[in-house]
Each structure stands twice: as C-alpha cells, then as structure tokens.
Amino acid sequence: MTLSTKFYDGFDGARLALHRMGAGRPVILLHGLFSSAEMNWIKFGQADLLVEAGFECLMPDLRAHGHSEAPHDPDAYPDDVLARDLAALVAHLDLSDFDLCGFSLGARTAVRGVIAGVSPRRLVLGGMGLEGLAGWTARGAFFIDAIDRFETIKHGDPAFNAVSFMKTMKVDRAAVRLLLQTFTDTPPTALATITMPTLVVNGDQDRDNGDPAALTETLPNAVQAVVPGTHMSCVTKPDLGLAIRDFLAA
Template sequence: MDHFDSDGVDIAYLDTGGGDDGKLPVLLIHGFASNVATNWVNTGWVTFLTKAGYRVIAFDNRGHGESQKLYELVDYGAPLMAEDARRLLDHVGVARAHVIGYSMGARIAAFLALSHPDRVGRVVFGGLGINMVRGMAGTGPIARALEAPSIDEVTNPAARTFRAFAEQTKSDLKALAACIRSSRAPISAEMAGEIAAPVLVAVGDVDVIGGSAEDLAKLIPGARAYVIPGKDHNRAVGDRSFKAEALAFLASDEA
C-alpha cells in the first residue's frame, strides 16, 4: 500500500494494473469495518479486474485498514469520505474513473457521483439497495458493541456480527465506533434521482442490511438492478455472478 495526504489525513491506497487503452480505471471503495485486502483483494476483485484490462485503484477509508485512525465524529461521514476518494484520483492523476462501492462504500460512491459527476464514469452500488435512501437503523447498538470491553458482553445479534467482523479485520474499534456514530448525511429519493452516471445496483437476495436492489434502481434514471442469488450481505461481496455482471456493465461503455 502507498500513502497520500488527503487534506491532513493519511490515506493508504493500492494502484495496480496497467489498464488497456479505452478503459477507464476502476476505483474501489470498501464497506464499514473492512479494508482493501478484505473487501477487494481476498475476494478476487483486484485480480479479476486487472486481468480484464483495468487499472485498479482502491483505498482504505479513513479510520480503516492502514489509513489514519480518527476518533471525533466530525472526522467521518460519507460526503467527507467521498472527498478522500476525489483527492486520491487527483493524487494518482486520474481525471475520470468507474467506481464500485460496497455497502458503506456504495454510499460514499453516491456522494462522489453527486458532488463530482465529471470524475465518475459508471457506478456500481454493491450491497446497498433501498436502504441507501432509508438510512441505516441500529447504529447505536453497533457502536456500543464496538465499544464493549469484550464481544462476550454483546447480546444484540446484529451488533455482535459487526463486532465479530471488526475483530476479524483487526480494526481499531474506537475509530469504527466514531465512524458509525458520526453524522450520516442522508441521501433522499430526490438526490438519488439526480445521479447522472449510469448505475448498477447489486444486492444479495437475502441481504437485509442493503435492502432491495430493484427499489433503489427505480429511483435512479436508467439504473439497472441485479439480485445476487442466494447471498446475504457478507457472502455477496465475492460472488462470481456479481463480478461478471459488474464487468459486463463497465464494459458496455467500451463496446
């Protein structure tokens, strides 16, 4: 991982693959409590995309992975984290890129597409459907689960899942608690309708965290929905059919 300064915050990133002529680079934005390695490398996404001829750029969100850990609520929020993505594109000299975001990363990708439409080609919202607009419930229990002295003290099943995943990824629990407690700027149905980039919404058919892919796609002009068969929120990330659908969607610009 290389590092760069994003307005005073140290951000770790990966930049790999030569990229074929005519193909925009692909920017990958991971989900909450994850990182580049867990979300994109270990699931095969980076290899899959580079073999398909794409330059791949991915970064650890602030408070995650190898990036700087911050502990104040004002240090987080999807609009602010979208600016980290934009600054990374500036840093690596990329004027425009396709974007694939998963879960929290999809929300960040949406704000990037809204704030900087000229920097975004096609966008894939993975693992986040209509709940992008409805918002995420239960952030308080998740934050308390992250702050608990031990996972053994966490009784809420959903919150315990987040705590277990955060421990698995060796995350800074205090930084993640601040991230999830931070002001979560809403994306309204009207804002979703203003996304100008072509969009693919891909969510597992039993993903209760992300919500319906079809319902979100209906709000975004021209958006397509793909329901990942037999997958919940965590298992959908590396699904082969998801990769194939995303690749076909990105390649449709180059046909």
C-alpha cells in the first residue's frame, strides 16, 4: 500500500504529521499515548485491512508524538488540545462525511472531539472503558508520576511497562507531561451526546482503561466487540483491524 506523509497546522499552527493510505471512504485513526500512527495502525497491518476494504486511512501523529511537533511552551497545551487539533484536521481536510476511530488516548480524544462538535458517521473506541473517560484524572496522574520517576523505575514497578514503551518510542517526556495536564474527566452524562453508531472494542485481557462493557452500556448507540490480547498486544493482531473494518463497512 502506498503511504504518504504531509504536515498540517494544529489549532494553533503547530506542525502536525498526517499519514495517508488508500482511497475511498475517509476514516481518521487516532493512536494511543506514547505511540504513533506507525506503531498503532501501520506496522501491524491494521490500516492495510481498512484500505483493502475501500477506506482511505487518515492517520495523524498526535501533538508531542511521532513526527509531529512537540512544543515545550505551556501555552501550546490548553485544555482539550488534542480535540482542538482533531477539529483542525477535519477542517483542513474539509471533511463532512467520515468515520472516526481511536485507540486508548486516541479513543479519549475522539470522545472529547465528538462532545465538542466533531460529527463522524460512525465512531470506534478501542482500548477504552468507562473509567478511562470518567476517571481519567487518576490515570493521568499515574503517567505523570512515571515520567517524573523515569530514571529510577525498575522491573516490578507498576509503571515499568509505561517507561519501557516511552524509551522504545523515544518520547519527548517534557512535552508529553504538558500534554497529560490538558485532560479532564468525562462524566457519563456527557456521553449521552454521542449518538452515532459506536463500536467499543478491547482485548480480552485489557482493562487498562476500565470496563468496556460499562462504557458500551452508557453510550446511547453502542455495540461491543472483544478481540484477543492485552492493551499493548491487541494492536499487533489482525483481529482488531477486522473488527473495526466489519463495523465501519456495515
């Protein structure tokens, strides 16, 4: 599959990377925390499955991730900055009929974007449970603590896997720490505004962001799918891409 990468302006003019594959119905794919479009969607073939089904995959690297700019100015990180960048991407591409899919932090960004007015035809929330939205403050504090203790965390520490992944992805910790402070909790009552058909899809061993069944029950028009894997491993298996493909193609 042919992959192209170009840059667009975030809500404040930050230089953000956009990776594109395929032709057809547009679907925006948002990756997870400390990750990238390459790691979540391209490397293990998830985007290929969607392209083969007739979709154009639009895969930004979120601010402070991948090939996108990672500013160290606190003013570059207002509340809900990633949702603002998502709205800027939709406007940049002049999209009016599209689908939206996010994994983990990408799912959270998708939710915040929809609540703020982004209007996809269908929505996919991967690697997410109700507590990952309604109880994000505690989750965010866990990652900020991991960044602050980055040099001293050893095997056996609850934050060891997060730190190992940050090292693998060569994360700009100063920028991501600022980013983590831009998120707020999303109460279940706010989820009532998400009325488009929604798929909640998680690994069968994934409860990193809470209970996906509870999230499915809270959303007005959602179905749940379970695929093999943990929070980290499910993105490496084709089952995730197949579940997303089948839902979006329905």
